[in-house]
Amino acid sequence: xxxxxxWLRSLWAFIFLAFVGKAADGQDWFRTAIGIDTNKxxxxxxxxxxxxxxxxxxxxxxxxxxxxxLQFSGILELASPSFYPPQAPSVPAELKPAVWIDPPTxxxxxxxxxxxxxxxxxxxxxxxxxxxxxxxxxxxxxxxRGAPTDAQVRKFAHQFADEIIGKxxxxxxxxxxxxIAFVSSRSGSKEIWVMDYDxxxxxxxxxxxxxxxxxxxxxxxxxxxxxxxxxxGGLTSAQICMYSLDTGKLVSFPRFRGTNITPAWSPDGTQxxxxxxxxxxxxxxVSDINGGRPKRLTNANGASMSPSWNPKTGQTVxxxxxxxxTPQLYLMNSDGTSDTKLDLPDKGYxxxxxxxxxxxxxxxxxxxxxxxxxxxxxxxxxxxxVELTRDQGRNERPSWAPDGRHLVFESTRxxxxxxxxxxxxxxxxxxxxxxxxxxxxxxxxx
Amino acid sequence: xxxxGGTQHEDQSLRQFLIYSIIMHASLAVVVVVSAYIQYHGKxxxxxxxxxxxxxxxxVSAAGIPMPKESVVTESKAVDPTKGLHKEEPPKxxxxxxxxxxxxxxxxxxxxxxxxxxxxxxxxxxxPDNAVPYGKGGNPxxxxxxxxxxxxxxSGVNVQGQGGAxxxxxxxxxxxxxxxxxxxxxxxxxxxxxxxxxxxMHCAVTFTIxxxxxxxxxxxSESSGNPSYDYAALHAVKSAGAERLEQLPSDYSxxxxxxxxxxxxxxxx
Numbered sequence: 001x002x003x004x005x006x007w008l009r010s011l012w013a014f015i016f017l018a019f020v021g022k023a024a025d026g027q028d029w030f031r032t033a034i035g036i037d038t039n040k041x042x043x044x045x046x047x048x049x050x051x052x053x054x055x056x057x058x059x060x061x062x063x064x065x066x067x068x069x070l071q072f073s074g075i076l077e078l079a080s081p082s083f084y085p086p087q088a089p090s091v092p093a094e095l096k097p098a099v100w101i102d103p104p105t106x107x108x109x110x111x112x113x114x115x116x117x118x119x120x121x122x123x124x125x126x127x128x129x130x131x132x133x134x135x136x137x138x139x140x141x142x143x144x145r146g147a148p149t150d151a152q153v154r155k156f157a158h159q160f161a162d163e164i165i166g167k168x169x170x171x172x173x174x175x176x177x178x179x180i181a182f183v184s185s186r187s188g189s190k191e192i193w194v195m196d197y198d199x200x201x202x203x204x205x206x207x208x209x210x211x212x213x214x215x216x217x218x219x220x221x222x223x224x225x226x227x228x229x230x231x232x233g234g235l236t237s238a239q240i241c242m243y244s245l246d247t248g249k250l251v252s253f254p255r256f257r258g259t260n261i262t263p264a265w266s267p268d269g270t271q272x273x274x275x276x277x278x279x280x281x282x283x284x285x286v287s288d289i290n291g292g293r294p295k296r297l298t299n300a301n302g303a304s305m306s307p308s309w310n311p312k313t314g315q316t317v318x319x320x321x322x323x324x325x326t327p328q329l330y331l332m333n334s335d336g337t338s339d340t341k342l343d344l345p346d347k348g349y350x351x352x353x354x355x356x357x358x359x360x361x362x363x364x365x366x367x368x369x370x371x372x373x374x375x376x377x378x379x380x381x382x383x384x385x386v387e388l389t390r391d392q393g394r395n396e397r398p399s400w401a402p403d404g405r406h407l408v409f410e411s412t413r414x415x416x417x418x419x420x421x422x423x424x425x426x427x428x429x430x431x432x433x434x435x436x437x438x439x440x441x442x443x444x445x446x
Numbered sequence: 447x448x449x450x451g452g453t454q455h456e457d458q459s460l461r462q463f464l465i466y467s468i469i470m471h472a473s474l475a476v477v478v479v480v481s482a483y484i485q486y487h488g489k490x491x492x493x494x495x496x497x498x499x500x501x502x503x504x505x506v507s508a509a510g511i512p513m514p515k516e517s518v519v520t521e522s523k524a525v526d527p528t529k530g531l532h533k534e535e536p537p538k539x540x541x542x543x544x545x546x547x548x549x550x551x552x553x554x555x556x557x558x559x560x561x562x563x564x565x566x567x568x569x570x571x572x573x574p575d576n577a578v579p580y581g582k583g584g585n586p587x588x589x590x591x592x593x594x595x596x597x598x599x600x601s602g603v604n605v606q607g608q609g610g611a612x613x614x615x616x617x618x619x620x621x622x623x624x625x626x627x628x629x630x631x632x633x634x635x636x637x638x639x640x641x642x643x644x645x646x647m648h649c650a651v652t653f654t655i656x657x658x659x660x661x662x663x664x665x666x667s668e669s670s671g672n673p674s675y676d677y678a679a680l681h682a683v684k685s686a687g688a689e690r691l692e693q694l695p696s697d698y699s700x701x702x703x704x705x706x707x708x709x710x711x712x713x714x715x
Binding site: 377 | 627632
């Protein structure tokens with residue numbers, strides 16, 4: 001009887017282990033790391049092949065812009081072209097993964113393709129392959145066709161770079177196709193200008209020949225609200241103006257008594273919040289995007305201005321008020337209730353709040369006693385802060401890129417006030433403007 | 447005492463073992479059949495290995511990645527650049543199990559359309575997570591002129607491998623996306639001063655990624671000893687999961703993957 005039980009027990013144990021072992025075998029896993037001392041994916045972008053002599057300049061331009069975009073992204077490592085093997089593929093059939101995997105290139109991914117051009121059209125075939133993957137289907141594969149102009153080729157390069165960045169960041173968008181609005185006085189008066197995110201294609205939007213300030217993109221990137229100076233009641237005063245990117249013209253927006261400045265958009269694009277002294281004291285008001293039905297949100301001694309609407313939650317507005325004597329940061333609900341001061345561990349002036357796309361971090365400018373304005377980031381939940389700039393002139397007016405990885409800001413570190421970008425940890429500063437004085441940048445939402 | 451009885455007893459004993467032997471063999475046969483069934487249906491991706499043991503996989507350096515058997519690369523006549531415009535193609539039913547003979551389907555498709563403005567190549571709407579051909583079953587939607595036959599898998603990939611190491615090498619691009627999403631949700635400003643000052647603090651979070659990109663069973667598998675550091679890491683994984691990670695690669699046959707993320711000190715402090 002005992003022998004029989006042992007046999008049966010052994011039999012069931014055998015069957016059980018056989019199944020469990022099988023299940024364990026089928027469980028796939030991976031382990032990886034983030035933080036310092038961890039590797040980023042290493043990319044090589046081969047020279048795009050020109051299919052004719054006429055195509056060579058644009059093939060070179062396309063290659064260079066893609067490389068610059070990827071370098072800027074901060075999420076990958078770009079292998080130096082001097083390490084590349086002499087023969088670059090122009091189509092997948094020519095791809096020899098081994099020569100790109102081997103040192104010194106050591107690539108994980110390879111971008112390549114070709115460009116052909118006629119007087120009427122440029123056509124670009126572009127691929128990204130995981131050269132270490134045995135499946136080796138294209139990670140990205142695109143064909144671009146358009147006018148054979150530098151601007152169009154540059155645009156295609158940005159699109160291809162964004163495709164790559166999106167694929168390597170879990171679907172989060174790249175910013176290579178985004179733009180930055182800013183204020184420039186290079187034409188003689190402070191006007192609203194726009195440029196590509198990398199500083200190219202700078203062009204003037206407004207010609208008001210007065211003073212235009214604080215541009216803010218609408219969430220759908222179709223409009224820019226800004227502070228302008230316009231006549232009201234026989235006087236010229238600060239008003240809210242609205243520019244349509246679709247029509248290239250100003251859109252009607254009502255004028256109010258007093259000083260009206262620093263507009264900001266609600267995340268859904270249906271409301272504008274701005275500072276106005278229409279009832280005496282500078283307070284924050286909210287209206288629809290046509291300026292209708294303005295409603296006061298704050299009611300305190302001192303001025304309230306520079307609102308920034310939490311883009312993630314839509315529930316919270318950060319703003320600046322000097323109700324306590326000096327400009328400081330405050331948070332309130334978007335209906336104006338529950339305003340609270342964000343205390344910092346030192347005195348000074350605190351201005352320019354800007355919510356990150358994740359709705360958790362707040363960038364701002366802080367002039368500590370006996371110091372210049374510098375940029376900081378605060379975690380709104382814990383109130384922990386980190387310093388991004390130091391001892392490099394004045395650094396102000398941060399604005400987040402839609403990827404949440406980059407900031408654009410104005411700085412005097414080069415001697416004049418110019419527009420700069422950097423990664424949100426303060427690294428990789430990059431100057432975008434050089435001519436005239438340029439300030440108050442705002443990164444487009446897409 | 448009875449010799450006959452004794453013989454009878456021995457006969458009964460032998461018969462008993464014979465019955466056990468038959469049951470054992472029958473069980474073995476059942477196990478083999480069921481295992482083959484599971485294997486055939488892809489429930490047991492990966493062969494040996496695959497346990498949650500401690501081999502650390504370095505995703506992006508050549509060292510440490512046990513590369514699978516080299517693929518056979520063959521040229522294909524299939525060249526149709528319009529296939530690259532996958533967003534404009536009408537939705538197709540799932541690709542049937544196929545082999546190299548399917549490729550001529552490319553050749554039968556329409557020739558290149560005449561030149562047209564670039565915007566026809568652009569999609570006004572965000573592409574679905576798995577819209578790009580990487581890892582997609584069936585034919586790549588690009589003029590590849592390039593096909594791989596890693597074991598002749600009908601969906602482009604016949605997944606065989608060594609547990610996690612094979613997943614890491616085969617789906618490196620997917621894993622980079624997971625890292626990026628989690629990193630984006632890692633709020634290092636929530637760390638306390640001790641954690642922010644440390645250059646060596648480390649913890650690990652292990653969790654399961656379901657096919658749809660959702661996560662479950664998130665837990666600290668290696669604690670840093672600092673509550674704020676562990677919390678920030680766990681919160682990063684949970685937040686990324688709440689937003690949904692990318693769906694598992696469509697040519698991956700498993701229904702879930704277990705991941706372990708090591709959180710080294712952040713660059714920002």
